[in-house]
Amino acid sequence: MSSAQLFNLATAVYFVAMVLLALVLLLRNRRLGSLAIVTVWCGFVAHSAAIGLRWLESYRLPGAIGHVPLSNLYESVIFFAWSIVLIYLIIDLRLRQRAVGAFVVPFALLAMCWAQLRGNDAIEPLVPALQSNWLTYHVVTCFLGYAAFAVGCAVSIMYLVKGARSASKPADTDDLLPSLEVLDALNYKAIMIGFPFLTLGIGTGAAWANYAWGTYWSWDPKETWSLIVWFIYAAFLHARLTRGWSGRRAAWLSILGFVATLFCYLGVNLLLSGLHSYGGG
Amino acid sequence: MPAKPRPLRILRDFLCSLKLTVATLLLLAATSILGTVIPQNLSSLQYRQHYGDKAQLLQGLHLDDMYHSVWFLALSGLFVINLVACSLRRLPAVWRSVSRPPLVADGALLRSLSHKATLQAACSVDEAAIRLQPLLRRRFAGPRRTIGPEQEVCLFAERRRYARFGAYVTHLAILFIILGALIGSWFGFDSFVSIVEGDTVTQLPASEGQAPVELGFGLRCDDFSVSYYEGSARPREYRSLLTVIEEGQEVAGYTRVPVVVNRPLQYRGLTFYQSSYGLAQMPLFHLQVRMPDGAEVQMAGRPGQLLPLADGGSLQVVDYTPAFRDLGGAALIEVLTADGQRLPAIAAMQELPVDENHASPYRLQLLRVDERYYTGLQVTRAPGVPLVWLGCLLLVLGSLGAFSLAHQRLWLTIRPTAGGCEVQMAGSSHRNRPAFAGTFDRLGQELAAELEANNHSAKEDRS
Ligand code: HEM
Numbered sequence: 001m002s003s004a005q006l007f008n009l010a011t012a013v014y015f016v017a018m019v020l021l022a023l024v025l026l027l028r029n030r031r032l033g034s035l036a037i038v039t040v041w042c043g044f045v046a047h048s049a050a051i052g053l054r055w056l057e058s059y060r061l062p063g064a065i066g067h068v069p070l071s072n073l074y075e076s077v078i079f080f081a082w083s084i085v086l087i088y089l090i091i092d093l094r095l096r097q098r099a100v101g102a103f104v105v106p107f108a109l110l111a112m113c114w115a116q117l118r119g120n121d122a123i124e125p126l127v128p129a130l131q132s133n134w135l136t137y138h139v140v141t142c143f144l145g146y147a148a149f150a151v152g153c154a155v156s157i158m159y160l161v162k163g164a165r166s167a168s169k170p171a172d173t174d175d176l177l178p179s180l181e182v183l184d185a186l187n188y189k190a191i192m193i194g195f196p197f198l199t200l201g202i203g204t205g206a207a208w209a210n211y212a213w214g215t216y217w218s219w220d221p222k223e224t225w226s227l228i229v230w231f232i233y234a235a236f237l238h239a240r241l242t243r244g245w246s247g248r249r250a251a252w253l254s255i256l257g258f259v260a261t262l263f264c265y266l267g268v269n270l271l272l273s274g275l276h277s278y279g280g281g
Numbered sequence: 282m283p284a285k286p287r288p289l290r291i292l293r294d295f296l297c298s299l300k301l302t303v304a305t306l307l308l309l310a311a312t313s314i315l316g317t318v319i320p321q322n323l324s325s326l327q328y329r330q331h332y333g334d335k336a337q338l339l340q341g342l343h344l345d346d347m348y349h350s351v352w353f354l355a356l357s358g359l360f361v362i363n364l365v366a367c368s369l370r371r372l373p374a375v376w377r378s379v380s381r382p383p384l385v386a387d388g389a390l391l392r393s394l395s396h397k398a399t400l401q402a403a404c405s406v407d408e409a410a411i412r413l414q415p416l417l418r419r420r421f422a423g424p425r426r427t428i429g430p431e432q433e434v435c436l437f438a439e440r441r442r443y444a445r446f447g448a449y450v451t452h453l454a455i456l457f458i459i460l461g462a463l464i465g466s467w468f469g470f471d472s473f474v475s476i477v478e479g480d481t482v483t484q485l486p487a488s489e490g491q492a493p494v495e496l497g498f499g500l501r502c503d504d505f506s507v508s509y510y511e512g513s514a515r516p517r518e519y520r521s522l523l524t525v526i527e528e529g530q531e532v533a534g535y536t537r538v539p540v541v542v543n544r545p546l547q548y549r550g551l552t553f554y555q556s557s558y559g560l561a562q563m564p565l566f567h568l569q570v571r572m573p574d575g576a577e578v579q580m581a582g583r584p585g586q587l588l589p590l591a592d593g594g595s596l597q598v599v600d601y602t603p604a605f606r607d608l609g610g611a612a613l614i615e616v617l618t619a620d621g622q623r624l625p626a627i628a629a630m631q632e633l634p635v636d637e638n639h640a641s642p643y644r645l646q647l648l649r650v651d652e653r654y655y656t657g658l659q660v661t662r663a664p665g666v667p668l669v670w671l672g673c674l675l676l677v678l679g680s681l682g683a684f685s686l687a688h689q690r691l692w693l694t695i696r697p698t699a700g701g702c703e704v705q706m707a708g709s710s711h712r713n714r715p716a717f718a719g720t721f722d723r724l725g726q727e728l729a730a731e732l733e734a735n736n737h738s739a740k741e742d743r744s
Binding site for chain 1: 299300302303306307309310313314316317318321348462471510511512513515516517518519541542543544545552554555556659660661663666669670673674676677680681684685715
C-alpha cells in the first residue's frame with residue numbers, strides 16, 4: 001500500500017466519522033458517540049501511518065532526497081489536518097465532549113480533501129534553504145498552534161449556533177451540545193494551547209531565518225501575518241481579563257483569529273506572493 | 282499616598298487600562314496588514330508606476346517603509362508603555378498577596394472562596410492540628426499555623442505560588458525581545474561581501490556614504506561549488522570553503538571551513554552566511570572534437586570565442602547547463618561547417634546515447650569546464666540576538682506557566698465543639714477551578730480519613 005492510498009483511506013474514514021458525529025447530534029443518541037469517536041481514532045491511525053509511510057518512501061527514492069514530510073503545501077495541509085484531529089482527540093480524552101467533533105472533524109476533512117484534490121503529492125528534494133532541522137521544529141509548532149486555533153474556531157461557531165438557537169427557543173436544552181459556559185471555556189482552553197505553540201512557531205521561524213539568512217526578522221509578509229495572528233490572540237487573552245469580553249464577543253474574536261490564521265497560512269502564499277513577485281525580490 | 286492631581290490620574294488609568302491593551306493589539310494587527318499588501322522599500326519610480334497619483338500619498342504616510350515609520354513606532358511605543366505601566370501597577374499587589382497571604386480565613390475571605398467543606402472529628406483541636414499538618418505538608422507546601430481572633434487554630438497551606446508571575450514573566454520577555462532588537466539596530470550591522478575563489482578579503486565594502494569596514498583579519502575563499510540532485514537541475518547544496526587568516530597565518534580550526542546555507546561561519550563576533558554566488562569570469566570549456574576524417578583534437582575556449590578547426594569550419598560555445606538530463610554537464614555549441622552551414626550541437630560530459638548531433642560532421646565531447654566562481658556572503662554583527670532568544674524562551678515558558686500552572690491555597694480553621702472539634706476547609710485556585718474541585722474533594726476525603734472523622738456532615742454547597 002502506498003502512502004497516497006492510505007491518505008485516501010484516512011480521508012474516507014474521517015468522512016464516515018463526520019457523518020456519524022452529525023447523526024449523534026441529529027438523533028440525540030449518545031451511544032453512537034462512542035462509535036463515532038472510535039472511527040475518528042481509526043482515521044487518525046491511518047493518517048499517522050500514511051505520514052510515516054511517506055517519510056519512508058522519501059528515503060527509498062533515488063538520489064538521497066529523504067526528508068520529514070513537512071516541506072511543501074501538500075505535506076503541510078496534511079499535517080495541519082493531522083494536528084487538528086490530534087488536538088481534538090486530546091481534548092476529547094480529557095473532557096469527553098463528543099459533540100464538539102461534529103464541528104471540528106469537518107475542518108480536518110476539508111483540509112484532507114483539499115490536499116487530495118489540489119495538492120501536488122510528488123516527493124521533491126529539498127532546496128538548500130530548507131535543509132535544516134529548524135524547518136521541522138518550525139512547521140510542527142506552527143501547525144499545532146494553527147490546529148488549536150481551528151478547534152477554537154469550531155467551538156466558537158458552536159457557541160454562536162447554540163446561542164442563537166437557545167435565544168429563539170429556550171426550551172430546547174437537551175441537544176447534546178455542551179452548555180454555553182463549557183463552550184466558552186473550551187474556546188479559551190484551545191487558545192491557551194495554541195498561543196504558546198504559535199509563539200514557539202514564530203520563535204523557531206526566527207531562529208531558522210537567522211541561521212539561513214542572517215536576520216531573524218525582516219517583516220516579510222509571512223512573518224508579518226504570523227505576528228498579526230499573534231496580536232489578535234494576545235488581544236483575545238487580555239480581552240477576557242476585562243469585563244464583558246467572554247461569550248459571544250470572545251467567540252467572534254476567536255473566529256477572526258482563525259480567519260487571520262488561514263490567511264497567514266494560505267492567503268499569503270496564494271494571494272500576496274503574486275503582488276510581490278514584481279518587487280524584484 | 283498623596284492624592285494625585287486629576288489629569289495625572291486619568292492619564293495613569295488610561296495607560297494602565299486593559300482596554301487600551303486590547304485596542305493597541307488589534308490596531309497593531311490591523312495596521313500591520315498594510316505593509317504586507319503594499320510592497321515595501323521600492324524606489325519612488327516603482328511606486329509611481331504601480332500606484333500612479335496615489336504614490337505620493339502613500340509615501341507621505343510612510344507606507345513604503347511602514348514598519349519603520351514614525352506612526353507605527355509610536356503605536357508600538359504606546360503598547361510598550363501600556364505593558365510596563367500595567368505590569369508595574371499590578372505587580373506590587375500580586376507580590377503582597379503571595380508574600381503575605383491572609384493566614385486566617387475570616388468571614389469576608391470565606392465568602393469569596395468557592396470551595397468549602399466542613400469535617401467533624403472526635404479529637405481535640407490541638408490533636409487535629411498535629412495530625413493534619415504532615416498531610417498538608419505532603420500534598421501542599423508546609424502549612425503555617427496561627428491562632429485566630431476567637432482562639433481557633435488556623436492552618437494555611439499553598440502550592441505553586443510562582444504561578445502568579447507567569448503573566449509578568451511573559452511581559453518581561455516581550456521587553457527583552459524589544460530591547461534585543463534595539464541593541465541590534467544600534468550596535469549591529471549588516472553587510473555583504475563577495476570573494477572570488479582563491480582571493481582574500483580584509484574589509485567589507487562600504488555602504489552608502491560610509492567608509493569600508495576593516496575586518497581586522499583576512500577571509501579567503503578556497504573553493505565554491507554547487508551540487509545538484511542526481512538527474513535534475515535542482516541544487517542540493519551551495520558550499521564555500523573559507524579560511525580565516527590572521528597576520529598572514531591560517532588560523533587553526535578555521536581553515537577550509539565548509540559554509541553552506543543554514544550553516545554559517547562565526548568568527549570574532551561576525552557571522553558569514555552563504556547567500557549567493559556567481560561566475561567571476563567566463564568559464565573555459567575544454568572540448569574534444571573528432572573530425573570527419575577520424576582525427577581527434579582537443580581545444581578550449583570561452584563562450585562567444587570562435588574556435589577554428591583544421592578543415593576550415595569552426596565551433597563556438599553558446600550556452601551551458603550543469604545538468605543535462607542525466608548526462609552531467611553539457612554545452613550548447615554552434616557549429617559552422619567548412620561549407621558555411623550553421624548547426625546547433627551538444628557537447629556533453631558523457632557519450633550521448635543516440636547521436637543527437639547527427640547533423641554535425643564533428644563528434645563533440647565536453648571534457649571539463651574551468652569555472653571561477655565568486656561566493657556572496659552576508660555578513661552580520663548582531664549583538665542583540667542572545668537577548669532576543671532569551672526573550673523568546675521566557676515568552677514561551679511564561680505563557681505556558683500562566684496558562685497551565687495554578688496557585689492553589691487552602692485554609693483550615695479548627696474550632697472546638699461539644700464532641701471534639703470541627704475543621705472548616707476552604708480553598709481557592711487562581712485558575713482552572715473545575716480541576717481544583719476534584720483536588721479539593723479528594724483532599725477533603727484524605728483529611729477526613731486522617732482524622733478518622735465521619736464526613737457525613739454535609740458538605741456546604743459550592744457556590
Ligand atoms: C503581545 C503582548 C502581550 C503578551 C504576549 C501578553 C501575555 C500575557 C499572558 C500570556 C497573560 C496571562 C493571561 C491569562 O492569565 O489568561 C497575560 C496577562 C496579563 N497581561 Fe499581558 N501580554 C501582552 C501585552 C500586555 C500589555 C500591553 C498589557 C498592558 C496593560 C498587559 C497586561 C496584562 C495583565 C494585566 C494581565 C493579567 C495579569 C495577572 O493575571 O496578574 N499585557 N499577558
